[in-house]
Amino acid sequence: MDLTQLRCFVAVAEELHFGRAARRLDMLPSALGRHIRRLEDSVGMPLLLRTTRNVTLSQDGAALLDNVRALLAQADVLDQQFRDRGRRRSYVLRVGAIDTAAAGLVPDLLHDFREQHASVTVQLVEDKTVRLLPRLLSGRLDLAFVRPPENLDKRIELLELFHETPVVALPSRHRLAKRRHLTVAALLDQPLIVPDRGSRPHSHDLTMKLFERAGLKPTIAQVAEEKQTIVNLVAAKLGLAIVPRWASRFAVSGVRFIPLTQKETAAPKLLPLAAAWLRGSRDPLRDEMIAILRLRLSRYAARA
Structure with missing residues (x-):
């Protein structure tokens, strides 16, 4: 049993659909299925009941779900503490952005950020919203500039910025x-x-x-x-x-x-841009960048 298997179990238990759970975890459905089977082999009981049409929790799976969620929450807290300690040593900020934000907003924001934090290394990842949000949830990104999704994971904090022209x-x-x-x-x-x-x-x-x-x-x-x-x-x-x-x-x-x-x-806006980060997480460098973003938002918006 490992944390990846437990995260896979919770995702399927909440989505009740292997395809949606796989997209949420940014992995292939076949890989998700292997993790679930290994977890069930490890605990010696079926946790999910599968048919060709649907997926449901078994009685044992339903009994374990809350305990697994609590265990993962504790693991996330511990992981955040280690990453905070490592961040203070390395001074690295990992930022993701969709293509036009990477071309327009991010260069201006990084210029303003470096005026106050010249020693910080910013690692930039350019990708689509559908791929940036899983990276954020898994701790591989600290901040992301994305299009707001129709269904936002409750673990993500979203700051709506402006609409592109x-x-x-x-x-x-x-x-x-x-x-x-x-x-x-x-x-x-x-x-x-x-x-x-x-x-x-x-x-x-x-x-x-x-x-x-x-x-x-x-x-x-x-x-x-x-x-x-x-x-x-x-x-x-x-x-x-x-x-x-x-x-x-x-x-x-x-x-x-x-x-x-x-x-x-003048028609209703169609190209919203938002900043996203993990809700409840602490990151002084990320918070400094968000503060600069808020302070100079009107200037960035005028260029969008």
């Missing part, structure tokens, strides 16, 4: 490229490149909802997962894309970024 990325020689502003209607019948909704729901819904509010239907020509890839596809003249303004910092030649009209951007 949508712009249109188009080839620099496109017939619309000389305009100072664009409307959604101007993009009607234009081939559009959008992110995959499974991994980037906010960015995908940005295009779909702007067209929906305009009473129009977008022409989706291509789906791509990474915004950098999307901008490169625009440069290759494979379509246009509605992206956050900070995507212009990707510096891809042959692409222009044109703002949507004020009427379009």
Whole structure:
């Protein structure tokens, strides 16, 4: 029996679904199943009852669940204490960010942070929200800049920051490229490149909802997962894309970024950005960075 097996048991017990529990733990369902089987072999009894349709707790599993939760809570406290002691010695802050925050917010924030903490090493991880939050929960990140998920784990503290500004990325020689502003209607019948909704729901819904509010239907020509890839596809003249303004910092030649009209951007905001960290945890370096973020938030927001 080990802590990983116990965490797997609690995740399945709470989700009652191996697929959802595996996503929550950032592991493959097959690996999750192996951990559960080894735990059941170790304790000598079935803890979960499985059918082809559902998963339920066995009587023994239900009896053990609260004790396992308490044990894991104690282990998390001990782990936090060791990490706090190590942090004071090493002066390392681990920060995760989605792509546009890594291109726009993080450089400005790190510049301001280093003015007061020049000796601190900041390790930056760029990834999607769906992958950053499990890293935060497992203690591999201290702070993350993410899109707020639909269902937030109660162990995560979330500070909503601002909404990024949508712009249109188009080839620099496109017939619309000389305009100072664009409307959604101007993009009607234009081939559009959008992110995959499974991994980037906010960015995908940005295009779909702007067209929906305009009473129009977008022409989706291509789906791509990474915004950098999307901008490169625009440069290759494979379509246009509605992206956050900070995507212009990707510096891809042959692409222009044109703002949507004020009427379009006055619509309800669709690109929220938030800071996330473990609820109840203590980290002086992280808290210093959050304090700077709060103090200069209006300046960062004006550039988003």
